[in-house]
Amino acid sequence: MDTTFPRLLLQHASQRSSAPAMREKEYGIWQTLAWGELRSLVERIACGLHLAGLGRGEHMVVIGANRPRLYATMLAAQALGAIPIPLYQDAVAAECVLPIVNADVRFAFAEDQEQVDKLLEIRPQCPQLSAIYFDDARGLRNYDETGLHALDALIERGADFAKANPAWFEAEVGKARPDDVAAMFYTSGTTGQAKGVVHTHRSLLDRAKAGADFDALTGDEEVLAYLPPAWIGQNIFSYAQWLACGYVVNCPESAATVTIDLKEIGPTYYFAPPRVFEGLLTNVMIRMEDASAPKRKLFHAFMEVARRVGPALRDGKPTGMLDRIKYALGDWLVYGPLRNNLGLSRVRVAYTAGEAIGPDLFTFYRAIGVNLKQLYGSTETAVFVCMQPDHQVRPDTVGVPCNGVEIRVAGNGEVLVRSAGLLKEYYKNPEATAEVKTADGWYHTGDAGFLDAQGHLKIIDRAKDVGQLADGSLFAPKYIENKLKFFPHIKEAVAVGDRREKVCVMLNIDFEAVGNWAEKRNLPYAGYTDLAQKPEVYQLIRECVEKVNADLAADEKLAGSQIHRFLILHKELDADDGELTRTNKVRRGFIADKYGVLVDALYAGRTEQFIETVVKFEDGRSGRVSATLKIDDARTFAPMKAAA
Template sequence: MNIANFLITNAQNYPLKQAIGFKSGAGWSHLNWRKLKTVVFKTANALKEAGIQKGDRVAIYSDNSAEWITMDLATLAIGAVTVPIYSTNTKDQAKHVILDSGAKIILTGNKEHYDNAIALLEECPSLEKIIVTKTYERIIHDQSVHLQKFIKPASENLEILDMQEDDLATIIYTSGTTGTPKGVMLMHGNFVKAFDAHFEFFKFKNFEDEHSFAFLPLTHVFERSWTLLAMSGGAKVSFLTNTKAIAEELPIVQPTMMCSVPRFYQKIYIKIQETIQSSSPTKQKIFNWALGVGSQYHELKRQEKSIPLGLSLKYNLANTLVFKKIKGQLGGRLWFMPCGGASISPEIAKFFDAMGIHLTVGYGLTETTATLALYPLTKYKFGTTGRTLPGVEIKIGDDEEILAKGNGIMKGYYNRPEETAKVFTEDGWFRTGDCGTIDAEGNLTITDRIKDLMKTSNGKYISPQATENLLTNDAFVQQAVLIAEGRSYVTALIVPNFETLEEKAKQENITYQSHEDLIKNPIVVEFYNQKINELQKDLASYEKIKKISLLPRDFQMDLGEMTPTLKVRRKVVVEKFADLIDEMYKGH
């Protein structure tokens, strides 16, 4: 058993079929399966010649790229261990990963990664060599070499090392919203069995004709496991290095599948709503009619019921008049979009469903090789995170905590036996740290993170994520953080969506010099107070936000306020804005 075995199968079955796509200058290039196998095998042999043996660690410190995935597969093929480092990590964050894992070789992406790696050679005794992806980066250290030069003399022939299912494949350092990142140990068996379970669960037809677009960081277990799954099934995967270019590249790449986080879908949803609201009454009427028809049509498909001819004709018209234009901006071919990393509102999943884009909502952690439960292609239930994968068991333990067993569960945290012991029960169940419920049909619903649950001084429990989602689904709210722990009532820090707010300020003839000026304007403050009250009108009184503070900027990753997977580090934010928070509770 070796994750990389699919290279041999696919090179035999689809030798000339495109395997991977990548940006090359202004356009896109690709490698077929035969060529990809050759590149991976040459890279694997070069690693062996550099002294890398079974069990040695190879770090990858780069944005998504063809080189990222070829180095990963080459490392796995010879039985070594891939250690991904987020491309956004600072030198000190990367240093923690290298020191803890004992990585011997590091692949770098851009100049900043290379410069950081040079400094790490002095500070990390295990690190022996830097491999530089970009040929235009000047080699300035004798322990570094360009990737092309590194692999050029290596042989194309390789026997992929046969691994046992409990042999270590990768150590992934959790981005974590709290504490020091811990190295999650995942085995070859975790991945291979997870792939088999997904194919059994979905029963895809002609999967080798699919095309996935990797735009989430490969360092994260979600994108990495999905990408390897897609490739193992013979599908093509294209890699986007510059994630900010997603909107302009989607129509060019035209993928059929792509995984993302809820915020991506929220932004699309908000943008469409804004466009419709500023359209003529006739266009609004056509859009709402199309959405209604799409909802009816896909509700019957979801329930596996026959669709009347009249509804099919209406849907074809709705698709021509409305949906095709929206889907065209997403490339025109997207139909399957795994969605995870945080909770997503049912109305957004239903909205995409009506257009014929299936948001495959799922739930899992790095420690569970991503997926524990997810939506099937039909009979899924909105508002849940779907049903468990084959080979996975889930039950609800004390304090409503979700406990899991099965193929994807990690071996433990690297070098952290005490931390490992804390997350397993005596009888071997993994403690997810999330609260949830399971209904009669076996659908799992996440209610919140145990560590995120807040208890007011009145003894009421507040689940922040649902309310924060409610707020950020609105076009005027970019980010929201609820405060309630140990307090007498709920408050919130709100980051406005300044693009929409500035448009409103123009309409209201509000003059301002900066965002700080804008958020202090009494008209703006009153507007947000009214908006928050309107959005939360259906919440219980103890859940309602009593006061808000508007912030002049987004939460930033480089300031430690967000993780590389765009989750807000609640503890950091609460500490950083402590004075502002205290101000909201003065006199109480």
């Protein structure tokens, strides 16, 4: 698109001033902000920031949950030619230092007291951070810090300037060009220090429009913005595509109310990483365990019909009359109420990305009538690389290249991408830019995969993580981990085995799902660590591991990577402890080093191992968790021979 984000705002405000642009739930009531009102708010914030000294080409940090005034501040910065940098609101203070120092940030928007406290804590390390504007004043009344201001005060100053200079704002917006830098996103840093990914208006809007055209999105869509704005996925769906299409973005009241808000809004266009879909399904299965025997029987009977018939109906494939009648009855009794309970009854298009989604999980949603599809992309590609067309949806691929994308597979199996949506550069890091982006415009994704006969892309694993066992067998750790995480009782998994004689795994149980399972069996426990080490829980998890082994045995290439030994960790993997990224991706190398004593115990044949770990609490304090962990063996299976 040959335009910019602020120009699109002006366009929507001019053409449909009274149409809703955003909704925010506050004190249980949805408040609507029209396009005309949003334009006025952005103008006042932009004028206020101009008076405060924010200049063209400068960076401004925004940190908080999805809120209309956070989005308005990003638009205001872009209107001035400045560059917003959204940061993760759940990041600890120390994680904010690198972006602020790296990008020479002087101005910051902080949603509330929690975010203000973080920025004030790191100010000695970021002396250039001179102005912090807060939105929610609760708890900040007695703060007396230099450069700390209420956003309301900035807006008031801006309103006076706008009134005295009515043509200034639009003239300023007109100065921006599509190839100007629009935003910067810091990568999650799975393999090292985070890098600033620089995107232009053109790169972000080109991919936003490609995705919108692919699924025929219109201004009538409803979207729930509940994931971190700092994540490129949420930013594309609720910011770039929002402005490209003009649909309504709805901001939930809090993380605790997302499930309720999802039902109230009933989005038509929905996006979530697999962990969210896993969580929704886990809650469904927990509730079904609590249901009466007749209801459980009815649910399982109709779910069997759904799994057999639903995907075929969704993909427009022929099905028998009797099956269609059974499915219609199931839709009335089970699937329809279930979609409504999940808040997905109005969803026309739903996407998942970020990690591989399990075939069973994927099939479940499509079986009950949710048009769930996969897409493939990254921060550096502005998300949209491959998407699944309707009627061509398969759980083992991520779709076909969407409009404007070229894909090439290198000799080592790495997937290379070329499109108008690629990053401009890594900020102040030409060496890293040169490593991933060739002179002729190809981006090295770091993923190993291939295009199948139908032109669909299949991703195996991260190219650097695909290894071999000591006997030469293929070892794809993420593939194994994802198969384990398909079970509702397993939350996280870390597989080790490269250049070793066998595969072993370290696991996290899903505390809620396993806790519910234990309570049904009158199994007492005192917290996560105690529950995780129960013999009954080990038996439950062993059954899951052995089912994965049976599946692996059926795959000629992966039969050698069956899991021989496993243990359940004494604590949940946590981003605050460096074990996960802020997008909840496992930092496998870090974990292997941190828990080296456990890895050694797995391969030494021990049946238990003591470990003590330092953990960080939400308030910044540190503590220690220790336990003697059981180590168990899993049954493996003879490889199944391919049919002649």
